[in-house]
Amino acid sequence: MAISRRTFTLLFIFFFQSILAEEILVYDNLTVINSPNSTPKNIFTGFVPDGSKLLLSTDIKKFGYESIETSTIFESNLTEQELMTYYEVFLKALDWKILQKERKDKKVLILAESQMKKIISVIIEAKESGSIVKLFLKKQSGY
Secondary structure (H helix, E strand, O other): OOOOHHHHHHHHHHHHHHHHOOEEEEEOOEEEEEOOOOOOOOOOHHHOOOOOEEEEEEEEEEOOOEEEEEEEEEEEOOOHHHHHHHHHHHHHHOOOEEEEEEEEOOEEEEEEEOOOOEEEEEEEEEOOOOEEEEEEEEEOOOO
16 A cells, blocks of 8 residues: 555654644643743843753743743753853843852852843753753742
8 A cells, every 4th residue: 555645745744743843831820831942032042052952941920921930941062161151251241240150060050130130040050962051030020
């Protein structure tokens, strides 16, 4: 039994779409995206270096529309030291104040605050080749 070219193409597209598609879970004010296609809106694209692979992102909204807390996890080919330098330079260029910078074992923590009262935590974990980076952005609010 021969499969037509069109049937084969449709099966091929369906198979790869299911592998590469992002998975979105929404519960009340929380949104979780597995394998996101882009960085969350609240996190500037520059916070995720070019060539990085996004693994997960989350977003918590206040009253269902205003994001108050956002996070993303991604893999990068850059080393722990390269990423640490990248974030120091990037944050200073954005005029963010670095509140804390700490290195323990194979992890680096950078905590910074913007003039708009946003706080970002950057956690860099070294791997055999590259690094895993976790970004947590919190908007300070009065509630």
